[in-house]
Amino acid sequence: MNQLSRRTMLKAFAAAPAAGALIGMPGIARAAEFELKYGNNLPLTHPLNVRAQEAAERIARESNGRVSVQIFPNNQLGGDTDMLSQVRSGGITFFTPSALVIATLVPVAAINAVGFAFSDYGQVWAAMDGKLGAHVRGAIAKVGLHAFEKMWDNGFRQMTSSGKPIESAADMNGLKIRVPVSPLSIAMFKALSAAPASLQFSEVYSSLQTRIVDAQENPLPIIQVAKLYEVQKYCALSNHIWDGFWFIANGRAWNGLPPDLQKIVAGAINDAGMAQREDIKALNQSVQKDLESKGLAFNKPNPDSFRAKLRDSGFYSEWKGRFGDEAWGLLEGAVGKLA
Ligand code: X2X
Numbered sequence: 001m002n003q004l005s006r007r008t009m010l011k012a013f014a015a016a017p018a019a020g021a022l023i024g025m026p027g028i029a030r031a032a033e034f035e036l037k038y039g040n041n042l043p044l045t046h047p048l049n050v051r052a053q054e055a056a057e058r059i060a061r062e063s064n065g066r067v068s069v070q071i072f073p074n075n076q077l078g079g080d081t082d083m084l085s086q087v088r089s090g091g092i093t094f095f096t097p098s099a100l101v102i103a104t105l106v107p108v109a110a111i112n113a114v115g116f117a118f119s120d121y122g123q124v125w126a127a128m129d130g131k132l133g134a135h136v137r138g139a140i141a142k143v144g145l146h147a148f149e150k151m152w153d154n155g156f157r158q159m160t161s162s163g164k165p166i167e168s169a170a171d172m173n174g175l176k177i178r179v180p181v182s183p184l185s186i187a188m189f190k191a192l193s194a195a196p197a198s199l200q201f202s203e204v205y206s207s208l209q210t211r212i213v214d215a216q217e218n219p220l221p222i223i224q225v226a227k228l229y230e231v232q233k234y235c236a237l238s239n240h241i242w243d244g245f246w247f248i249a250n251g252r253a254w255n256g257l258p259p260d261l262q263k264i265v266a267g268a269i270n271d272a273g274m275a276q277r278e279d280i281k282a283l284n285q286s287v288q289k290d291l292e293s294k295g296l297a298f299n300k301p302n303p304d305s306f307r308a309k310l311r312d313s314g315f316y317s318e319w320k321g322r323f324g325d326e327a328w329g330l331l332e333g334a335v336g337k338l339a
Contacts, residue, residue: 047279079200155219
């Protein structure tokens, strides 16, 4: 063992008891009264995991070790649809599905992802922290899940491709593009004449690498932390969807927590969510440069041809009908008339 790794190991051992004393190491000190598991689909380096880890530490501290939150990042517990069923059954307590993904269970939850609805973050947070978000949380509660008040940011979704750049809606023709497991994503890309394939996030890197699909769409911070630039050449700054994560809890587990602990958990998670939004905002300033230096070629298509194609194909009127007048009215109240 060389000098450096010995020092690193010693440091790691030295750090363990301190951290253990702080958060109450199970088996050594006392086991937490409530051991809560949280699964997500993102790499450890994404701000969602960084801030969730902070929330877990704060919860342990403020509850004096009565509550422990164990995080399983990066699809360790399976893909999105697996984790969605685990959080419903109580196999895990927490999950952070994208609005697109929880919509397989709560259809109205995809409303924030209507193509080209939001033009900036001012509109996004006013809507999601306001009436539209409250409407969606109400619908989530009806399926026995508890959604915390503050949605976490995924970001404005951008398109990447390997064959050729995407410059206008015409370039979508027949494009094999991976989209999340979400009816809205499939409908939107079909309306754009692309050939979308629903795949869980855990499959994205390999499906691009093996060319099962040519393209995918995600916010820039995800393209960075999941290293999708290694298997894609072009990035079109399309801003076609704003996407966020709902921090959800199994309803029975949540209701089983005494009110004082619920308050600690909700406070820590909502505050972490607010900090995570700031992290993504800061990343948005720097990430394009970093991705360019890694070889991704950027362009900024004019959204008009995409919007026109969606409108002419009846996408907006169809989804207005699917979401219903109340939800659609709340969305248009936040962003203006859509169709
Ligand atoms: O699967 C994706 O593309 C991701 C990571 O953005 C979601 O969770 C929807």
